[in-house]
Amino acid sequence: MSLLTTSCLCTAYSGRKVLDSITVEFLQGKSTALIGANGSGKSTLLKTVARLLHPVAGHVMLEGKRIHSLNTRVVAQQMSILPQGPRSPGDITVRELTGFGRHPFLSWLGRANKEDHEIVEWALAQTRMTAFADRAVDQLSGGERQRAWIAMALAQQPRVLLLDEPTTFLDICFQLEVLELIAKLKEELGLTVVMAMHDLNQAARYCEQVVALCSGRIAACGTPREVVTPAFLKAVFNINAEVLWSERFAAPQCIPLHPLYRDA
Amino acid sequence: MRNMHPTALRRTIFFTVVGTLLVIGMLIGVAVGPVDFSVREVIATLFRPESGLEPGLAHSIIWNLRLPRMLMGLLIGAALATAGANLQAVLGNPLADAGIIGVSSGGALAAMVLLMLFPALAAYVPPAAFLGSFVAAALVYALAWKGGVHPLRIILAGVAVNSLLGAFMSILNVLFSERVQMVVGWLAGSLTGRGWPHLQLAGPYLVVGLLLSLTQARTLNVLLLGDEVATSLGLNVNWARLRLTALAALLAGSAVSVVGLLGFVGLVVPHVVTLLIGSDYRFKLPGSLLLGGALVIVADTVARTAFDPIELPVGVLMAALGSPFFLYLLRKGIRNQ
Numbered sequence: 001m002s003l004l005t006t007s008c009l010c011t012a013y014s015g016r017k018v019l020d021s022i023t024v025e026f027l028q029g030k031s032t033a034l035i036g037a038n039g040s041g042k043s044t045l046l047k048t049v050a051r052l053l054h055p056v057a058g059h060v061m062l063e064g065k066r067i068h069s070l071n072t073r074v075v076a077q078q079m080s081i082l083p084q085g086p087r088s089p090g091d092i093t094v095r096e097l098t099g100f101g102r103h104p105f106l107s108w109l110g111r112a113n114k115e116d117h118e119i120v121e122w123a124l125a126q127t128r129m130t131a132f133a134d135r136a137v138d139q140l141s142g143g144e145r146q147r148a149w150i151a152m153a154l155a156q157q158p159r160v161l162l163l164d165e166p167t168t169f170l171d172i173c174f175q176l177e178v179l180e181l182i183a184k185l186k187e188e189l190g191l192t193v194v195m196a197m198h199d200l201n202q203a204a205r206y207c208e209q210v211v212a213l214c215s216g217r218i219a220a221c222g223t224p225r226e227v228v229t230p231a232f233l234k235a236v237f238n239i240n241a242e243v244l245w246s247e248r249f250a251a252p253q254c255i256p257l258h259p260l261y262r263d264a
Numbered sequence: 265m266r267n268m269h270p271t272a273l274r275r276t277i278f279f280t281v282v283g284t285l286l287v288i289g290m291l292i293g294v295a296v297g298p299v300d301f302s303v304r305e306v307i308a309t310l311f312r313p314e315s316g317l318e319p320g321l322a323h324s325i326i327w328n329l330r331l332p333r334m335l336m337g338l339l340i341g342a343a344l345a346t347a348g349a350n351l352q353a354v355l356g357n358p359l360a361d362a363g364i365i366g367v368s369s370g371g372a373l374a375a376m377v378l379l380m381l382f383p384a385l386a387a388y389v390p391p392a393a394f395l396g397s398f399v400a401a402a403l404v405y406a407l408a409w410k411g412g413v414h415p416l417r418i419i420l421a422g423v424a425v426n427s428l429l430g431a432f433m434s435i436l437n438v439l440f441s442e443r444v445q446m447v448v449g450w451l452a453g454s455l456t457g458r459g460w461p462h463l464q465l466a467g468p469y470l471v472v473g474l475l476l477s478l479t480q481a482r483t484l485n486v487l488l489l490g491d492e493v494a495t496s497l498g499l500n501v502n503w504a505r506l507r508l509t510a511l512a513a514l515l516a517g518s519a520v521s522v523v524g525l526l527g528f529v530g531l532v533v534p535h536v537v538t539l540l541i542g543s544d545y546r547f548k549l550p551g552s553l554l555l556g557g558a559l560v561i562v563a564d565t566v567a568r569t570a571f572d573p574i575e576l577p578v579g580v581l582m583a584a585l586g587s588p589f590f591l592y593l594l595r596k597g598i599r600n601q
Contacts, residue, residue, distance in 0.1 A: 052492050076498025083492040089543035093269065096544070103486055104498030109479055136270060156497070 001064050003028045003192055004049070004079075004160055008058035011041075011048045018044045020216040021058065026160075026209070031186055031193040033203035036213035037237055042196045043084070043164055045213065049194065050081040050162050062160070076104035079160040080153035084168055090138030094148045097137055098123050101155025123154040127181060143174030150181060161185075163195045167202070175199075179206050200237075204228050204251040212236050228252040234260060271542045278541045278551060286338075286558040293334045293565040294326055298572060301326065332459045337564045337578070338557040339463075339470040340455075340519040341529055345556025346477045347512040347519075348530030349537070349548055353484040354508045355415040361530035362516030364422040365509060368527075369429035370400020371520035372451060376433055379447045380440045389450070390465055390521040397517030400425055405509065412502045418509070453526030453579025455564050466518045473515040474553060480508060481545040488543065526579040529556050532590045539593050559586070 004026040011019040019041050026032045034042040047053045049060050051067050060067040067075060080101070088097055101123060102116045112120075124130045127147045137145060146166065153161060166182065167175035183206050186193050197203040203210055204224035212220040212227055219236045220227045233241040233254060240257040269275075294310075295301045301309075301322065309326050348361040355364070362368060374396025375389050385392075405413070407421035437444055449456060483504050486494045491501050516530065537551040560578065563585070567576040 047492075050492075050496065052495055072495065072500050073498035076496060079496075081492065081496035083490070083496075086490060086493050088489050091271065091542040092544060100486060100489065100493075100497060103482065106482070134270070153496075 002026075002061070003063060004194070005061045006045075006049060006058065007061065009045070009048060009055050009060065010057040011044050011053055012056045013044075017056075018216050019048065019055070022213075022216075022218060023058075024211055024218065024221060026192060026194050028192050029186070029190045030209055031183070031195065031207040032209040032211060033207035034194065034196045034211050034213065035198075035200060035203050036219070040213040040236075041216040042213050044216075045211075046162055046164050046194065046196045050079070051075060052081070052083075073104050076156060078158055079162065080156040080158040081162045082149055082153050082164065082166060084164040086149055088137055091136050093134050093136055094129055094140070094151070095120065095124065095133040097148055098129070098133075098151040098155050101152040104156060119157060120155050123151045126154055126185065127151040141174070142170050143177050146170065146174065146178050147181065150178070150185075154185065158191070160192045160194070163193070165196050165198055168198065175202070182206070200228060200233075201253045204253060205246075205249040224251045228254060275541045275547055278537075279554070282551070282554045282558055286554055286561070289558050289561045289565065290334055290338070293337070293561050294330045296565060296569055297325070297330060299325055328459065332463050333455055333564070334561055335467075336458045336463050336522060337455055337560040339467060339474075340523050340526065341533075341556035341558070341560030342474055342553040343470050343515040343519045343556075344526060344530040345533035345537075345552040345559075346474060346549060347515040349534035349545070349552040350477060350480070350484065350508055350512045350515075351530075352534055353487050353545065354505055354512070355418055356487075357415065357419060358535070359531070360419070361527075362512060362520075363426070363527065363530070364419055365513060366400030366404040366422055366425045366429070367397040367513055367516040368520055368525050369426045369433070370403075371397040371517060372525055373400075373429045373432055373436075375450055375524070376436050376447050379450065380436055380443045383443070383446065390462060392521075393524075394466075394517050394521035397520050398513060400429060401509070401513040401517070405506070413505050415505075418505075449577055450524035452577035453524045453582075454575070454577040455523055455560075456568070456575050456577075458522060462522045466522045469514060469518040473511060473518065477511055477515065478549055478553075480511070481549050483508070484545040484549070488545075524577075524579070526560075526582070528579065528582045528586050529560060532586060533559060536590065536593055539596075 002025050005024065007023050009019055009022040010017060022045060034045055036042045044053065048055050054068060062070065062075065062078065098120050099112065102112055102120065105116065106112065124133050127150050129147055129151050132140065132144060137148060140148060166178055170178065179202060182193060185191055208223065210222065210224050210227040211218060214236050220232055228243060230241055230243055233239050238260050240260060242255045242257060243252050244255065246253045291303050291306055295303050295306045306326060309323060344362065351360040351362065351364065352358055371393035375393045378385050378389050378392050404418060404421045404425050407425065408417040410417065483499065486497055486499050487504065494501050533556045534548065534552045537548050537555055541547055541551055559582065563582045564578045567578040567581040570576065
């Protein structure tokens, strides 16, 4: 059975349809990039899959069960979501932030036990945040902060990790650092990763599957090699681009040339 | 090996100082007044009745007047501060307190109706105000509900309901201007004449509300991470908001029913606590509870003794002395960042 799929998923904002009948299977143990122009619906798809939005039709299936009817705590024990630019009080420590990842496993009055603490330390080690564990979140650089949030998500010990543009607001060095970390975690922990992404080359390099959205519909779905072509870039992103093959990444990389103007 | 938490020392100092202040404030609060006792006499009368003051006037002043009033002040300060801390996280707004969800104006209107239109029923002001608080809070909530509750909708619905209730209050004030005097003390927030009957009426709700609030620290911390992360962590955000707001309404409604409008505490105490020991609700909630209680006890003691024999409403005094102090802390906090 597939771990995470959507079927005929439609989402609307105050009557206006933003997603139109999205049926897709997210490959288990692989990374999937959701790409598309601004307003294409990639973020909405991610949020609907994450149960942050309710679909008007269709459903999201987690292990064959409809995610929107499952108990939210039960979902949280299997799936973690990192929204774009998450906020936290600045004075909590990295360890405390990571500790929130254990929330779905604690009962109403329950306190974290030894095992919970061990998992938090493990999550800190996985994200190389152990040395920063006692530092306040507002004393971290952008890249460190994003790693701290990933540590929190990992402390949920999820099978599925959803990230909404995890590299926005980050310098290029931190972007690579975060994407490398996510790729490493996917390999080592067998996580199923779904990311809404802006940068096509990063999507092609770091993801095995690319789902391209255009006006709320799936425009293309497949491996980066299948999807990222000059014709596709013309149709979906409105640009003329050259697509090269990178042996090093075993992935296509595109060089945008100029925008297409579709007047009249 | 874990290092010490960056604010661990400040927390220890804070709880030691506030705890000490609270105990001293309670003793002095019972000791001073038109008839002064020594702290030793107070302790003896309260804890060793056989060796304390002779039963009689002194004994009666301590047991029947000052002790219940002091306990009432403690509970009310604790309740308003806790409700404020709770709502600031639930509504994600630093200006939120129990006033914003209609509790204060609902209680005030109910009390005014009773005091001005049916003065004979003045004894029923506390239950009526309690009812008014709850009806107003429920109204705000119903208006804000639209497939879920968005904090901004609660705040806007609260502003609307508060204006509406405020209009009714103004109408009452105009039509029955000769009776305004009857409600002035209540509207300013006063503990004058509050005793065991009031404590019996509101005390259980306040104690239960406070204990329940203390169990919600983790939920409040998770809410501070934003709705999306909170949902990701398995929190049912709508249900959490409903539950926490109801708890705040219970606390503030019970407090309003006894003491009237006591603004300052709910808004400012949680901020003072945050500035001093940080935003972690596991410490902020008990911190607000203790500081709120201590503040009202101390302020009430000053209010009833400073201009003896005239008693100031405690709310007026707190606003007058507390606001400058709060501004000082605010400036200092901003400079440190």
